[in-house]
Amino acid sequence: MGCLSVMHYFLNEQQRMIKGLARRIAEERIMPVRAELDEREEFPWDVMKELAEADLFRIFIPEAYGGLGGGCLDLCVAVEELSRGCCGIAVSYAASSLGSIALIEYGTEEQRQKYLPDIASGAKLAAFALTESMAGSDAAAIRTTAVRDGENYILNGTKQFITNGGEAELYTIIALTDPAKGARGASAILVEKGTPGFTFGKKERKMGIRASTTRELVFHNCRVPRQNLLGREGSGFIITLKTLDRSRPGVGAQAVGLAQGALEAAVAYARERHQFGQPISSFQAIQHMLADMATQVEAARALVYAVARAIDTGVKDYTEAAAMAKLFASDMAMRVTTDAVQIFGGVGYMRDYPVEKMMRDAKITQIYEGTNQVLRNTIALELLKRKAKPE
């Protein structure tokens, strides 16, 4: 299948390899099962196994721990191609990366040795848990506590809407080690599935990305050893911000891949669907929609890749750029998938065709890992802060 992308992004050899392989997996192993997994809301374990065998979980893990030491762009091209097949499956993969970022960046040598090889091989999935029922965009309002008791922390509280919840073996939990200090008293703590006192709530029934699992994590006097603390006590909020900065281009890549899939479906359908005795692709109304869709996808891809590259070249502060990549690409994906349904017309609304699923899947990219409203705040804040300084 030809790629409709007109641009050349000068990917290096490893990135081209990743892109080609992820595309093949998407076409041969994901597209044939995506509708059924979506319909049955079934976690894609078979596909996760394929991704593991293809070494895709190694991309985001350093070489010292069995990974390939790939950068942000390496992960983005993988996520993009998988999302072109199914965003629900791609997010299950990407969430394992999200759940590993804090461990990679702030973990001790011992912690990394203990956990990263199994994540690299795909034997275990990881997850990141910040959100609570009263703490969504207002992340500082979290109430889950991790109180020191000798050599242990005792966790209490409930995390909500956790991607890979119940499926992952390793969780990075943001909890208050010093509740009196609020956000400054938050810490990041590793908790393994199976730890006594750590259970899962019911599986959420979602609008889109239904192959992925979203659950509550419930902590009731859950004891974890002190060695499971990531970084210092009180650094949980900084770790959270850095983790999300790092992962946002990946959400942008999900949106780009998803929209690319919708664009390709729309182009193919416009060519074959005949009305008034001619293919609907001959109508300028359709042509202009397709042209706008293609332009938007390419603009978003260029932004996502540029930000990922900047991160890989070692730029220190990329909060604003990462927020832009996620914001722009996800708003784009919502528009493009909605237009794809429009081009399909009546059948586009039916579950027999893939575009209605893409439209449902697109919505979440505007919401998770920072709603697009919060991201606009972030961007504006950075922008105004910077412009306030004399040139």
Added chain:
Amino acid sequence: MNIVVCIKQVPGTTEVKIDPQTNTLVREGVEGIVNPFDTYALEEGVRLKERFGGVVTVVSMGPPQAEAALREAISVGADQAILLSDRAFAGSDTLATAYVLSRAIARIGDYDLVICGKQTLDGDTGQVGPELAQRLGIPFVAYVSKVEAIQDGQMRVQRLIEEGHELMEAPLPCVMSVVKEINVPRLPSLRGMMRAKGAQIPVWTARDLDIEADRVGVAGSPTRVIRVFFPQRTRKSQMLEGTAESQVEQLVERLRETKLI
């Protein structure tokens, strides 16, 4: 358990052109893929290696660009690959090809099992496997759909035949051809692709293989393709009339007349 898998690079399209001079396929400018039937042979070789240990060596006879097929084989688990390439091999039919492969496998020497796909997508003859076994002087088992057991120098396999499955035992070493029911070939892995990229693939020529010149290429190929054409489809239709019963009778009558039943 050392395994040799024979693969062929074939055109990755059904829109091939035929050279009007030689009546053979025009391979230039057509993207090559690993013959799909050979991917099952390769996967089975890698799985048997994973079960019993040993080395999987992949061989292919073809032009220099067939190296790409061999690299792909390494990316999905083959340990080493050898390209059999020489101008003298050009135009070889199945007999000459089997001869070249047998020389290469004899040179590899230490092998327990040779696996081939049941046929190629382009030639479609299915002859190279059995001819190769004949040349090597070892048994041949065709259309294997499952390897049940390998022990004490014996292999027990299921083969797919028209009426069902046949259970068969063969002593090792032997040559077997496999059908697509035998497995689902894995996709490459990133580390496999990196290994494939850096792999050294030796090229063995006619001289390396001690090949007798008149047994390869066009000179060594008794098969001649006289003409390649699309068969003409002719259809004659006839409407039967009357009651359903009499129509059935008429139909049976016609089928008897034409000796179809």
